[in-house]
Amino acid sequence: MSVFPRYAGVLIALLATSLALASAVQPARSQTPRLEALVAEALDRSPALQAARQRRAAAEHRRPQAASYPDPTLSYTRWLSAPETRVGPQRNVLAFGQTIPYPGKRSLRGDMSGEEAAVETAVIQSIARDIAYEVKSVYYDLYRVDRSLRILEDYLVLLETFTAAAEEKYATGSGSQADVLKSHVEASEIVKQRITLEGERSALAARLNGVLSRPSDSPVDPVASIDTTRYAQPESMVVEQALAVRQELDAADARIRRNELGVRLAHLASRPDFMVQGSYITVPKIGDHPASDAGKDAFGVMLSVNMPVFRSRTRAEVQEAMARVEESRHARQRIRDAVTAEVAGAYGQLSHSGRALDVYEQGLIVQAESSVLATLAAYQTGQMDFLNLLDAERMVLRTRLGYVAETANYRKYLSQLERAAGGSLP
Incomplete structure (x- = not known):
């Protein structure tokens, strides 16, 4: 009995794999609405955000206290x-x-408390920004894991076909038992990878539930696709926006204003x-x-x-207040430098990831497909052994998994850049 009908089945399965691989490189349908819903849920349920809002409310209630008469x-x-x-x-x-109190003292104390409330407002915005980033980061990791599990399942189906072909060749005397054993070992390795990914998914689901303030065992739906749009704005625009809207800089500005008001109040201590x-x-x-x-x-x-005749005390108050102003200005410069470095780092990672995706999309994927097709043809004619066929298919598997991982990494780096820019990109 000829074994070529069985090889025809192998070829069909391999072509199906190639089609699946080709579909993987197409721009995925955007899942932005679902992701936005998760972000909105996290912002609505976050205990950290609710606590920050209460701190701001407390700071706002301190202003009338500070500005009142004794x-x-x-x-x-x-x-x-x-x-x-x-x-x-x-x-x-x-x-x-x-x-x-001497005229001006009450209003200055009230204004200083108002700047404390401004600091808390910036803190609220930074917490909301970080929560959104955390949700997106977990979401893209879930996409990587879910997509990889699907790829491994497809590969296991293909291995079953390869194993059947190897067994038939062995039964007809044209193959070896070693080929059959190699196929079984390969399948066991894939099962091991699948178990590892399933464990990672459980951890990611628990992490997402934690960010959403849900019970840790709440089910998390699979993430089948994500937006694959590339970001094209120059780094200088991102830096400009980050320096204009970054919440930590807003908080630093409020602290500087508060301390400058403190200098004016310290001067009035001699009145x-x-x-x-x-x-x-x-x-x-x-x-x-x-x-x-x-x-x-x-x-x-x-x-x-x-x-207030003890001038040494009042002079010390003024000097202390002026030192606090200088300290807050230096702190702002440190934050500014950190923001600039954070944007540069995130933008660099995003650019490198984009170039890696170009390698996959502009040659590596097609090359892997062509290699496995050529190896299959050589195996059918006896010019290549089964191990070479497995190696070629492993290369396709690594390419598919690598492309999925790089796609997820690109979106994570883009989310990092959004966070560095203050929560949105120009």
Whole structure:
């Protein structure tokens, strides 16, 4: 019985593999709506984001506290040994006082608290940006794993066909038992790879559920395809946007403004605060007091100021505040340098990944297909052994898996660049 019908089946399976490989290099249908839904869910459910919003609310409530007047004072005095006056003894003294800070102090304290709220607003935006990046990173890793599992399944089906062909050749005396054993070993290796990927997928699913604040065992649907659009804007545009909108820089600017207000407030420490107090004094009438206004209650007004005469203390306050301004400016420069470096690093990784994809799409995939077809033809005519056929098919498998991994890496690098630019790209 001829074995060529069986080889025809092998060829059909191989052609199916080539068609699947060809479809893998076509631009995938965009899954942006689903990905955006996951990002929106993560932002809506994130405990970290909710905690940050509460911190901002707390900071906003500090502003009216900082800008308010000090609480007034109310005092009552009952003389146990009443002092005698011309109109009679004083018995009770009721006093009401209010401290009035030097003009400008209250508003400066309020403005400083307002800048603290601005810092918290920038923190909220940075947390939201990082959550979006985390969701995208896991999503693209899931695509890599799910797509790789599908490729391994297809390869196992092809190996079954190869094994059947090798067994038939061995049965007819034109092949060796070693070819059959090699095919079984190859299948076992693929099963091992599949188990590893399944374990990785479980970890990724748990990680995504954690970001989404879901139960860790919640099911996560397979990611069949992703957007494969390439990014073409120059690095300079990304750097320009990052320096304009990056949240850490916004927070640093708010800290600089707060500390500059602190310098102005420190200068006012040498200005006095005022205390205004009104008093009501009861004077009872005792017997036949000779004074015509005997027993008449008294009223009094007192104005006092503190005296900031210790200039060494106030000068130290100013110097401390100025040092904080310089520290915050240096901190901003450090953040600026880090942002620029982060953009450059992410853009470089994205560019290298894009060039790697070009290698796959412009030659490597077609070359791998051609190689395995030529090897199959040589094997059918006895010019090539079974091991060479397996090696050729392994090369196709590595090419497919490598292309899928590089496609996922490209999207992850693009997400890193989005994060470095402040959450979106120009």
